[in-house]
Amino acid sequence: MNFFNLIRWKNLLMIAVAQLLIKYALLEPFGANTALDGFEIILLILATLCIAGAGNVINDIYDIETDTVNKPSKVIVGKSISEATAYNLFIAFNVIGVGLGFYLSHRIGKSAYFSIFVVISALLYVYASYLKRIMIIGNIIISVLVALSILIVGLFELTPNISALNRDLQLTYFKIVLDYGIFAFGINLLREIAKDIEDIDGDYKAGMHTLPIAIGRERSRTILIILNFIACFGIIIYIVSELYKYPVMTGYFLFCIVGPLIYTGIKLFNIKTKNEIKLVSNMYKLIMFFGILSLLLYKYVVLRG
Numbered sequence: 001m002n003f004f005n006l007i008r009w010k011n012l013l014m015i016a017v018a019q020l021l022i023k024y025a026l027l028e029p030f031g032a033n034t035a036l037d038g039f040e041i042i043l044l045i046l047a048t049l050c051i052a053g054a055g056n057v058i059n060d061i062y063d064i065e066t067d068t069v070n071k072p073s074k075v076i077v078g079k080s081i082s083e084a085t086a087y088n089l090f091i092a093f094n095v096i097g098v099g100l101g102f103y104l105s106h107r108i109g110k111s112a113y114f115s116i117f118v119v120i121s122a123l124l125y126v127y128a129s130y131l132k133r134i135m136i137i138g139n140i141i142i143s144v145l146v147a148l149s150i151l152i153v154g155l156f157e158l159t160p161n162i163s164a165l166n167r168d169l170q171l172t173y174f175k176i177v178l179d180y181g182i183f184a185f186g187i188n189l190l191r192e193i194a195k196d197i198e199d200i201d202g203d204y205k206a207g208m209h210t211l212p213i214a215i216g217r218e219r220s221r222t223i224l225i226i227l228n229f230i231a232c233f234g235i236i237i238y239i240v241s242e243l244y245k246y247p248v249m250t251g252y253f254l255f256c257i258v259g260p261l262i263y264t265g266i267k268l269f270n271i272k273t274k275n276e277i278k279l280v281s282n283m284y285k286l287i288m289f290f291g292i293l294s295l296l297l298y299k300y301v302v303l304r305g
Contacts, residue, residue, distance in 0.1 A: 002076050002080035002081055003081070005074075005076060006056065006057055006060060006076045006077070006081060006086070006089070007053035007056050007057060007089075007093075008053070008056040011052070011056070012049045012052055012053060012056075014288070014289060014292065015045075015048060015049060015052060015149050016045050016048075016049060017292060018149070018150055018180075018184075018292045018295075019041070019044065019045050019048065019149070019150070019152075019153050020041070020045070021292060021293075021295035021296065022150065022153045022154070022157075022177060022180070022295060023036070023041050023153060023157060025295045025296050025298060025299075026173070026176065026177075026295050026298050027157055027158070027173055029298070029299060030173070030298070032157070032158065032169070032170065032173045033158070033161040033162075033163075033166050033169075033170060034157045034158065034161065035108050035156060035157055035158070035159075035160040035161050036108065036156055036157055040104060040107065040108065040156075041153075041157075043100050043103065043104045043107075044104055044152070044153065044156055046096075046097075046100055047096075047097045047098075047100035047101040047104060047117060048097070048149055048152065049097075050093045050094070050096045050097030050100065051093065051094060051097035051098070051101075051117060051120055051121050051124065052124075052149065053093045053097075054089075054090050054091075054093035054094045054097065054121065054124065055121075055124030055125075055127070055128065055145075057086055057089050057090040057093065058090045058124065058125055058128040058129070059124075059127075059128040059132075060076060060077045060086065061077050061083060061086050061087065061090070061128070062128045062129055062132075063128075064077055064078055064083075065202070065205065065206045066199060066202035066203050066205065066206045066208070067202065068202070069201050069202030069205055070198070070199045070201060070202035070203075094121050097117060097121065098114075098117045098118060098121055100117075101113075101114055101116070101117030101118075102114045102117070104156070105117075108156065108160050109160060110156075110159070110160055113155065113156065116148075116152065116155075120145060120148060123141060123145060124145065127141050127142055127145075132208070133207070133208040133209055133210075134209060135209050135210060135211050135213075135214045136211055138192075138210075139189055139192040139193060139196070139211070140189065142188070142192060143184075143185045143186075143188040143189040143192060144185060146184050146185065146188040147181040147182065147184045147185040147188075148181070149184075150177060150180050150181045150184050151177060151178065151181040153177065154173070154174045154177030154178065154181075158170045158173055158174050158177075159174075179238070179242075180291070180292075180295070183235075183291050184288065184291070186231045186234070187231065187284050187287055187288045187291065188284075188288065189227070190224065190227055190228055190231060190284050191281050191284035191285060191288075193211060193220065193223070193224050193227070194224060194277055194280045194281040194284060195281050196210040196211055196212050196220070197212045197217055197220050197221060197224070197277050198274055198277045198278055198281060200212045200213060200217060211223070221268060221271065224268060225265055225268045225269065228261060228264060228265040228268065229261075229265050231261060232258055232261040232262060232265065235253065235257055235258055235261070236258060238253075239253050239254065239258075243301075246300055246301050248297055248300045249294070249297050249298075249300060249301060252294055252297055253294065256287075256290040256293075256294070257287060257290055257291060257294075260283060260286065260287050260290070261287060263283070264280055264283045264284065264287075267279070267280060267283075268280060
């Protein structure tokens with residue numbers, strides 16, 4: 001079980017579910033001209049999960065000092081799993097993930113796409129070793145990488161089969177995938193800031209320069225409140241402009257996305273303890289999960305190019 005906790009299996013499962021739903025609940029049911037067969041989408045998922053898992057491992061290796069303060073009961077590297085073993089896992093996962101990405105890119109005739117896996121792998125290492133220590137920059141980078149785990153499906157599925165005849169429709173599908181990528185970026189950014197507030201003690205001891213360390217807990221909480229309601233307002237605009245004709249989708253987004261965001265924003269006004277900010281962080285994770293599940297509702301939507 002320590003191995004699965006090390007690679008953050010719940011987060012990896014969410015990525016896999018998101019990628020499967022984009023293909024089988026959004027693209028294929030509506031007749032998008034997709035490039036990947038069943039075997040190839042499995043390769044894409046495995047490549048993504050291996051690289052993401054490697055990122056989680058290297059992150060834990062570099063977080064030993066901070067985790068010893070922030071969550072001593074959950075420290076894995078150096079206790080249940082040795083640091084040397086963790087490094088070996090990091091290397092193995094990266095080799096497998098990048099190797100699968102190389103094979104898949106050549107298999108679909110888009111060999112240049114292989115570079116995406118290399119860049120993501122490198123960025124995860126640089127993030128863990130350096131960027132996460134820099135105020136806001138680390139939060140943005142990891143949120144972009146989360147969004148890429150969604151966008152990569154649209155890239156591999158739709159762009160290889162774009163032609164003059166289907167360009168508009170293919171781009172319509174890609175725009176929807178892009179919307180979900182933007183949603184994932186925004187919600188994950190909120191969660192990263194909340195986690196930085198939660199982990200301020202260990203991060204300070206490790207010499208990191210996160211937002212709460214730079215400007216304090218209270219100012220960071222104020223910024224998080226503002227960003228929370230900006231995200232909420234943006235989703236409401238999306239509902240009004242894109243989903244208002246579809247009552248099921250509209251109701252779902254209002255109840256499962258907007259409602260929890262409003263609740264979280266109100267909760268942020270009154271947080272006093274570490275457990276309360278942890279609840280906020282978990283709420284953002286739940287909102288992300290609800291957002292992914294909304295892909296199941298596209299059968300109620302008629303897409304038009």
